[in-house]
């Protein structure tokens with residue numbers, strides 16, 4: 001008997017998390033560990049038969065997040081993110097590392113660097129340092145405080161796999177930057193033990 005798609009997907013996602021733990025246990029979330037995770041996630045994202053659109057309802061507008069695996073006790077989170085054409089997000093950081101890999105569609109991710117010394121509350125300046133066109137075969141890693149912004153390009157929805165050091169539901173606290181106003185706004189953390 002062959003396994004159905006949902007069972008094969010679950011199996012592949014769990015295997016990815018086991019490998020991710022093996023790497024993180026050995027190295028921690030170093031740049032080389034995140035690079036290794038990115039390669040593994042990109043390989044998983046290439047198995048498009050595991051992520052049929054029929055299994056992941058589209059957003060009504062903007063974006064939608066589907067959780068593939070959410071580990072207990074502030075463990076890792078593996079998610080599938082769908083962005084509709086035109087969806088944009090302002091520059092932000094997550095406060096936790098992540099790796100991304102494109103399943104389908106195209107999304108432009110711009111990477112930014114903070115350029116002030118963070119000494120003035122509510123004030124921040126950032127500079128654009130690069131960009132990644134997320135399309136099938138492409139992925140990238142972000143360290144805890146890296147800043148990115150996103151824009152879905154083209155007419156197709158963008159589908160991305162994202163592995164985060166914490167599940168999305170726990171870190172939705174992100175720091176949002178408004179470069180046009182040189183301002184920054186931090187949202188409270190929902191992680192276990194965090195002062196919210």
Ligand SMILES: [Fe+2]
Nearest residue numbers: 092093094148
């Ligand atoms: Fe983000």
